[in-house]
Amino acid sequence: MQxxxxxxTPVFTLIFVGFLIxxxxxxxxxxxPAAEKLTYFLLMPALLIxxxxxxxxxxxxxxxxxxxxxxxxxxSAGVVSFWWVFKRQAGGPLFTSVFQGGVRFNTFVAxxxxxxxxxxxxxxxxxxxxxxxIPLINLLCISAFSLTVAATRFSVTGLVKSLTTNPLILGCxxxxxxxxSGVGLHSGLDGTMALAGKAAFPIxxxxxxxxxxxxxxxxQLSPLFFASLVQFIVKPLTALAFAHFFGxxxxxxxxxxxxxxxxxxxxxxxxxxxxxxxSAAMAxxxxxxxxxxxxxxxxxxxxxx
Numbered sequence: 483m484q485x486x487x488x489x490x491t492p493v494f495t496l497i498f499v500g501f502l503i504x505x506x507x508x509x510x511x512x513x514x515p516a517a518e519k520l521t522y523f524l525l526m527p528a529l530l531i532x533x534x535x536x537x538x539x540x541x542x543x544x545x546x547x548x549x550x551x552x553x554x555x556x557x558s559a560g561v562v563s564f565w566w567v568f569k570r571q572a573g574g575p576l577f578t579s580v581f582q583g584g585v586r587f588n589t590f591v592a593x594x595x596x597x598x599x600x601x602x603x604x605x606x607x608x609x610x611x612x613x614x615x616i617p618l619i620n621l622l623c624i625s626a627f628s629l630t631v632a633a634t635r636f637s638v639t640g641l642v643k644s645l646t647t648n649p650l651i652l653g654c655x656x657x658x659x660x661x662x663s664g665v666g667l668h669s670g671l672d673g674t675m676a677l678a679g680k681a682a683f684p685i686x687x688x689x690x691x692x693x694x695x696x697x698x699x700x701x702q703l704s705p706l707f708f709a710s711l712v713q714f715i716v717k718p719l720t721a722l723a724f725a726h727f728f729g730x731x732x733x734x735x736x737x738x739x740x741x742x743x744x745x746x747x748x749x750x751x752x753x754x755x756x757x758x759x760x761s762a763a764m765a766x767x768x769x770x771x772x773x774x775x776x777x778x779x780x781x782x783x784x785x786x787x
Contacts, residue, residue: 486783489598493591494776496684500691514692521686526590527653529679530613533606534657535667544610546728550738551615554721558585558742559622561716565708566630574630575760576705581626582750582759583709583767584717585619587612589650590686591744591775596737597683599783607737613654615741617645623750627757693748694772709746709767714778717742722786736786743782745771 503509562584566577589612596608624644645651660666667675721742725735746768754764 486599486780486787490595490780490783493594493598493687496687497591497691497772500688501694502691503688504692514689517685517692518689521590521682521689523649525678525682526593526686527649527656528675529593529605529682530609530650530653531657531660531667532672532675532679533602533609534654535660535675536672537602537606537661539606539610539658539661542607542610543728543730543734546725546730547607547611547734547738548614549728550721550724550730551611551741552618553724554717554738554742555585555615555618555622557720558712558717561712562709569705572705573760575754575758576763577630578623578626578757578759579750579754579761579764579767580705580709582623582754582764583706583746583771584712585622586747586750587615587713587741588690588744588747589616590683590690592741594683594687595744595779595783596740599740599787600733600737603733604737607734608741609654609657611738611741613651613658616648616651620644620648623753624757627753627759631758690748693751694769705763706767706770710771710774713746713771714743714774714782718782736783739786740783743775743779745775 504514559581562577562581565580566572569577572580592612593605593608597605600607666672718739721739722735725738730738748768751761751764751768753759755761
């Protein structure tokens with residue numbers, strides 16, 4: 483447990499620092515959207531390309547990781563959808579918030595913890611698993627809005643655009659293609675990507691902390707806690723079951739379970755606001771899960787290792 487806490491301390495500390503900086507208005511309000519954009523569109527893709535392009539990924543259990551990631555996402559989506567069958571009175575907008583709260587995960591936190599706990603191999607496996615899961619998650623979340631929120635219409639063009647322009651997906655694809663083609667990255671360019679990638683976690687984690695709002699807490703506690711139940715119990719146990727079924731080794735198992743043990747993504751709030759979801763409930767779910775993760779994540783990692 484001590485090793486786990488030592489590894490998690492920098493991650494949680496940077497998140498808390500970001501929260502304090504935003505709370506105390508040490509930096510201008512305009513800084514945080516710019517920091518998020520820089521991290522999301524440039525620094526994180528550079529990190530993913532660096533970690534995938536020149537590494538030996540041929541011997542990694544990518545098929546098992548693919549099936550585990552996709553299976554876990556589908557199970558969590560099914561559990562939330564089944565809940566809504568008995569909670570239709572909650573309404574479509576609230577359902578979409580619970581759905582995102584039970585299906586999405588915070589990529590920044592997951593990758594940062596993976597590297598802190600398992601080094602470059604852990605980061606590589608986590609990036610691969612995230613790259614497999616993100617397209618399916620986006621497809622399911624957009625579908626949930628289109629089917630339950632009257633103001634939202636499903637657009638194949640919009641969905642394809644969101645997937646093909648997602649920087650994290652593009653980073654994984656570019657890095658994977660450079661690796662599989664044998665081209666790789668020139669040492670100078672690889673060093674540039676590595677240097678840029680080192681800034682991704684500190685800036686990204688502080689931006690995560692800056693997005694938290696303690697005052698955002700809905701009175702509808704039951705849906706909030708259900709989303710957290712799916713996020714912190716159903717998903718990790720499902721990932722663990724799939725990993726054991728496919729015979730994954732201990733490190734890969736820990737990585738995929740970790741990926742599905744972190745809180746939901748803050749970007750879920752933006753999507754909820756844009757597509758007519760219950761953005762207040764979404765903000766509450768993000769806040770609640772962020773707080774719970776400070777306790778659940780060390781416990782989950784302790785049980786795994």
